[in-house]
Amino acid sequence: MTYGDYRQTPLHTGFGAATTATEALAGRALSGMQAIVTGGASGLGLETVRVLAGAGARVVVPARDRRQAQAALTGLAGVEVAALDLLDPQAIDSFAAAFLASGRALHVLVNGAGLMASPLLRDARGYEAQFATNHLGHFQLTARLWPALRQARGARVVCVSSLGHRQAGVDLDDPHFLRQPYDKWRAYAQSKSANALFAVELDRRGAAHEVRAFSLHPGAILTPLVRHLDQDDLRRVGALDDAGQVNPPPQSGFKNVAQGAATAVWCATSAQLDGLGGVYCEDCDIAALVADDSTGPGVRRWAADPAQARRLWALSEQMTGVRFDPGAA
Template identity: 65%
Template sequence: MPSRQFPIRSGFGATTTAVEALAGRDLSGLTAIVTGGYSGLGTETTRVLSEAGATVVVPARDAAKAGAALAGMKRVELETLDLADPASIDAFAGRFLASGRKLPILVNSAGVMAAPLTRDARGHELQFATNHLGHFRLAARLWPALRAAGGARVISVSSAGHRFAPIDFDDPNFERRDYDKWQAYGQSKTANALFALELDRRGESAGVRAFSVHPGGILTDLVRHLDIEDFRRFGLVDEATGEVRLERRQGFKTVEQGAATQIWCATSPQLDGLGGVYCEDCDVAEPVRGAGEERHGVVPWAMDPEAAARLWPLSERLADIRFDAA
C-alpha cells in the first residue's frame, strides 16, 4: 500500500488554535479519555473537548493537581491512573469498561521528557515505559470500548524529538548501552509514532483509526527535568548573565496553538478515511530524509511499517499483555 504520509493542505497552520481546529463541531454525547489531561497541552485539550459538549475522562496520578487544574470545567470526570503501573492501568480501564460507555476518542497525551535514568518496578526505562508501554497497555485494555464506538480515533502524542533516535530493538531499556536522556526521549517518541502506524493498520477494519502528533515547540511542565545546557540548546539562555529567559520563545507555540493538532486529529472530518499518519500544524506532515537541523516533518524510522510491525510484539512482551487489535 502506498504511503499516505503527505500533506492534505487542510487550510490550517502553525498558529491555528485548538478552538479554531475544532471548527465549531458539536461533540455532545461523545466520551473522550485524555491522559495527561490536567497539565499543559492536556488541559487545553480537555477544555476544548468539554466545551464542545464531550464528556472528558481525565485519569491522573496527582489527584490534587488535577482537581485544581480542571476546577469549574463541565463534563469532566477525574479518575486515577499511573501509566508506569500495570495494575493501575488495568484498574482504570476496568472501571471505564464497567460503565458500559463507548470510546470514540482516546488522546494519549501524558508523558515525561529528558528525565534522568529511572526505572519502573519492572526495570523498564521510565520514558519508554511511560510514554509508550503505558499507553500501549491502556489502549489494549480499552480496546472493547474503542471498537464498540463504531468509529474511533486514537491520538498518540509524539514529538519532533522522534528524530533524536530510532528504536533500539536490542536494548530498549538501556541495560547494555550508556544512558542518554535525549536518546531515550527520542526513542519513546519514535515509539509513539510507530504505535499509531501499526495500531491503525490493525484497527482499521474495526473502525479504529490512529494518528501520531507533533504539537510543536511549547514550554510546559515537560521542561522540569531540563538543565542550563538544555535551555541553551533551545536558545533560552541570556549569555551575558547566564540566566534562563523564557520570554525568548521565538518559534515556540502557545498552549492553545500546541493543542490544536491533537484536537484536529481527534475530530476533523478532513481525516475521514485516513490513519496511521504523523501530523503537525493541523496537517499531515511532510516526510523528510533524515534528522537534520530543521524541526519539521517526520523522518523515515518513525514511519517505517516494518519497524512498526516489529515494535508490536516487543511491546506485548515488555508490557506483558496480548493486544489483538482487530
C-alpha cells in the same frame, strides 16, 4: 510505494503553526462523544480537555495525583478525574476495567502524558521510565480500552509524539539502556519514535474496526513537561537566551499552549482526516516524510516504517505481557 509513503502526504488544510485548539475544532459540536486524555491536568493536555469539554464532549482525565488534577480542572463541566499511573501495569488495568464497567463507548483516546529527558529512572520491572511511560503504558492502556474504542464505531486514538523523534529511532535490542550508557535525550527520542510507530501499526490493525490512529508533533511549547531540564537544556531547545532569560513565543519560535494543543484536537476531531490514519501530523496537517538526516520538520522514515512498527508491536506485547488483538471483541 510503501504504506508510510502513501499516507504521509500533506493535505494543505488551511491551518498552520498559529492555529489554536479552538480554531482547529472548526466549530464542531461534540455532544454525545466520550474522550479520555492522559496528561489532561496540565499544559497541552489541560487545554485539549478544555476545548473538547467546551464543545460538549465528556472527558475522563486519568492522573497519578487525583487531588491536584481535580484542582486544575475545577470549573470544567463534563470532566471527571480517575486514578492512573502509567508506570504501574495494575493501575492501568484497574482504570480500564472501571471505564469498561461503565458501559461507555470511547470515541477519542488522547495518549498525551509523558516524561521528557528525565534522569535515569526505572519502574518495578526494570524498564527505563521514558519508554515505559510514553510508549508501553499507553500501549497497555489502549489495549485494555479496546472494547470501548470498537463500541464507538468510529473512534480515534491520538498519540502525542514529538519532533524530538528525529534524534533516534527505537533500539529494539536495548530499549532500556541495560547494555549502553544512558542518554536522556536519546531515551526521549526513541519513546517519541515509538509513539509514531504505535500509531502506524494500530491504525493498520484497527481500521477494519473503525478505529483510526494518529501521531503528532505539537510544536515547541514551555509546559510542565520541561521540569527535568536544566538551564543548558533549555538553551539547547531555544527556550532561554544567552543571558538565561525566557524567550517568549514570538522570539523563540515556541507556540503558546492554545497553539500547542491544536494538532491533537485536530487529529481527534477533524473531518479532514475522515478515512485516513496511521499518519504523523504537525501544525494541523499531515507532515511530510523527510530524509533521515533532515534537520527540519516532518517525520523521519524510521518513525513511519510499517515493518519497524510491527516489530515494535511484538516487542511491546512481550514486555507488557498484553496480547493486543484488535480483532477481538
